[in-house]
Amino acid sequence: MSKKIILKGTTENLKPAITLILGIHQMLEGLDLGAGGDRDSEAHPDRRFRPQIRLHFLQDTDFNKGSNAPGYHGERRVPGRLTWRLMNETSETITLGELTRIGQQIKQIFGANNGYVWQKGKELYTYADWDRGYQMQILARSASQAQDLVTKILSLQGHTPTWKYMTKGENLDRASRYPETPVTKTILGKSVTMPKTRPNVEVRFTYADARIHKLLEPVVIYDQTNKKVGALVR
Template sequence: MMSDLVYLRGTQKELRPVIIAMMATYQLLQGKDVGSIYGYPSEQIQARRRFKPRIFLYFEQRNTLNAANFKPKRGEISFRIMDEEYSTITNGELTRLATNIKTQFGANGGYEWNKGKTMYAYTDWDKGYQFQMLCRSSTQARELVTKVLAIQNHSPEWGKLAKSEAEDETAAYPDIPGQHRVLGEMVDKPQRRPRVEVCFTYAYAEIWGKPNPVILYDPLGKKGNALIT
């Protein structure tokens, strides 16, 4: 049986681009235990990131046709606040971040993300970023990165944006994936990487040691107790 552990050996400088490429391009490390990275122990990585507040931006497809049994597609982007700890972050700072999120994503009923079949990833570990986006164009990928980084008043470094696409995306991720037989019955195959529009819905923060997330910005007023609406 193949092990779930992935072992890497090298210096921090050597391993960083390798890990980024594996995660962003092939997503081989999802759900895996990276184990010890010689020259950059996993304990050091965890110590730097584990207690950093994490911000989540949540997107959801709108049921514009009021269809019955509608199952919306979703999207999520997250990043960490590297200059704060769970013990130093304040409601004032969270409110400031919430206000910036509203500025970047709250206009015109919520920013619309046109999800596609090409994977983009922006990685800047020192500033708390390692997020992936399925987009239809590099133009929107860059726009999303710019807006996410603007929440912390950061500017993008485009050398840290990676792109991964199949040679034939239509064949790799068909819009109509067909059916297969399960327990003697023909059922629809799940659709991978659908082309769909998802709109910004709300944002929240996870603070280590706090059992419930802090709702930062909730323009639809569905979550309650948001710092701003």
């Protein structure tokens, strides 16, 4: 079976469609659904070497490890990640001063009140404005919260959203496709809890880092947890 998908249309029409397909592909592979990554550079080569800013979130309340034994998939603390690229910078032009400035802005917007809480849900929203560095896939419970996240992220670069770039991916039977009641299976004679797909869960902002081309390790630009060594902003 061919792994190629052939799409036809104008560039503006294809951008949100490609973003949605990439998000679904990540979901099927069991990867964390964030706001871009290395795959977006394959679809838009000009983005490949641009610095990438990443916001990290983690479930921190009402966490239950479940009944799983080590070595099996099961209940895990739910993560979240949202990313975008700085299209006006390269690995050779970006400075620690600029990363520190971005870290200060992230602290003000996402670090307030012990960390921004993202209510992840079953609805998949995409925001694709590639020319300005955005290719986001956001799981949320409503369009309003997805828009709130997009608005806050864009404000870090002084941008305002253009909502024609936002798309909603719809499943006709979300309750069956993404059930809230955990599914259990019997493995080696034991009942094992399977991880939920698109759970309704709150994840809290924890830290932000930057991936710079040719650097092996990301640069931590703001740490809400005070656990990251060498963070530019605390």
